[in-house]
Amino acid sequence: MPEIKHRKTNRQPIGLISFNQKINMANMQALVLVENEKIELQSVPVPEPKAGEALIKIKAAALNHRDQWSRIGMYPGLKYPSILGSDGCGVVEKVHDDADQTWVGKEVIMNPNVNWGDDPRFQSFNYSILGMPTDGTLAEYVVIPTHRLHKKPAHLSAAQAAALPLAALTAYRAVFTKGEAKPKHRVLVTGIGGGVSQFAFQFAKALGCKVFVTSGSDEKLEKMKATGADGTANYKEDKWEKSLVKQAGGNFDVIIDSGGGKGFEALAKSLNLAGTLVVYGGTAGTKVTLQLPRFWFAQANIKGSTMGNDQEFEAMVQFVSDHKIIPMISSTRPLNEVVSAFDEMHEGKQLGKLVIEV
Ligand SMILES: NC(=O)c1ccc[n+]([C@@H]2O[C@H](COP(=O)([O-])OP(=O)(O)OC[C@H]3O[C@@H](n4cnc5c(N)ncnc54)[C@H](OP(=O)(O)O)[C@@H]3O)[C@@H](O)[C@H]2O)c1
Structure with missing residues (x-):
């Protein structure tokens, strides 16, 4: 069973934050897919939102099987290093000057679709999912365009809401x-x-x-x-x-x-x-x-069937709210035990979602 290694790194920030942009020098803990079969908690710079983006302080995140497939090299388009995680719930800490400031302070979940495209029947060639290749939610912070944000359904806790998006x-x-x-x-x-x-x-x-x-x-x-x-x-x-x-x-x-x-x-x-x-x-x-x-x-x-378009995401959140659906959570653990959640998923022990509290 892989051990969790906490490691400070001096390397350049990764994924979404590796652009020509002002880097917030504060660091955060994040689960990084370093190379095939190697995931570890690292201390990496907190990303800075660019135009149209928000910085979310993650309260809870959840695993999907794609995270485990990515860990073992069985997901298309893998990029090393990357922060994994497609599901999350958190609070909008700040937004770029060009983005809608009314999001600040709101508790949100994130639509993990990136570039579904114009045809509701199928995703575009540019389609991807939050958490590979863009940096994901298994971290203390994530940066995401504000048009991906949805208010957390009121009847759900942060852990329950984090279980929702991709699955x-x-x-x-x-x-x-x-x-x-x-x-x-x-x-x-x-x-x-x-x-x-x-x-x-x-x-x-x-x-x-x-x-x-x-x-x-x-x-x-x-x-x-x-x-x-x-x-x-x-x-x-x-x-x-x-x-x-x-x-x-x-x-x-x-x-x-x-x-x-x-x-x-x-x-x-x-x-x-x-x-x-x-x-x-x-x-x-x-x-x-x-x-x-x-x-x-x-x-x-x-x-x-693969994922769902943005209209289906909205309809899903509405259906969950209307029917007061509560996601089934198999287990909840802190970010510093996140690797054990991957192992549990690999062994197929779970009944429902594996949630990480950050
Ligand atoms: N196309 C998409 O958009 C999309 C989206 C999400 C997931 N997926 C894929 O769908 C699968 C499930 O994803 P997930 O995130 O829900 O994974 P998960 O939480 O890890 O669940 C995997 C489940 O597969 C079941 N399973 C194992 N062997 C099986 C068999 N022989 N017959 C039927 N079921 C079996 C197990 O159920 P029991 O423990 O009850 O036996 C296990 O809990 C993965 O392969 C994932 O990559 C695809």
Whole structure:
């Protein structure tokens, strides 16, 4: 297990702050991806906002699987060194003279999309996500354009709000835009331990769907029964899909999956006529086997989904506020223990989001 190393560095500031700009000489702690497999807490200069930007003092941040993929070199466009982290909640400490001063002092969350572009259906070629290659939220401060800021939903604590942005946005697009889930639909969410999955579960429940979940952990499934899952199955067991379809009383109208891999064909078998299988990740493997007639005879769909556009981000925050949705937090720990959260994610122990209090 990697040890946390606290290290002062004299190197140039990184990422967003490595421009020709006035550097605030104060330092901050930040989780830096130094090179492949090497993350460590470093003391780096506090970034200074440029035109249109704000400096946020982070209160809480959260991990996503992309942070762990980045750590192990399995994310496209990696840049070393970089400060990781796409999710955060904090207070606007200052904004550049050219930006909207009314943000100062407000408690905010940040839309992690960078340059989605003009077409709501797909992201532009210039698209990226806060926290790679731009410096992210696993730090005491982050700089971000003010048009990425949203007021923190009033019913959430800073830790709960920090859990929201990336995972809830991904789940929102997958459930509503791509899955087109409707009240009373039978919805299956796989790998419920995951951060995105737990939001997909909560959104579909709030919509009035019957929601069924899988996990590789019986303990997580027991907890989900207590949380309102309408049926559960362990994907490590043989023919788990038959048991789940029986519990549901029929095949699923919508399936939300990020597992892929060998289990994917069982999902295709469990899809209802005209049903939709939405896939946004491949944690268990990106190569799958499919019997195509299942799709053409059943008039069924497979749809890929990635993150969500800025309108979906706003709609997601509104939905969370309207339905008083509270993110499921697996654990909370201080910034100086952040590496252990990566290890927990790598081992798949979590049920919900891994939050870092800063
Ligand atoms: N396309 C996008 O925009 C987008 C956005 C976010 C995430 N993702 C991807 O989606 C995946 C999940 O992300 P996350 O941040 O939610 O990760 P996470 O919190 O680390 O969750 C990963 C979960 O995957 C589940 N899993 C592992 N093996 C599985 C299998 N064989 N079948 C089904 N589920 C399995 C586990 O659930 P159990 O513990 O319950 O077994 C685990 O909790 C990652 O691959 C990530 O890169 C994509």
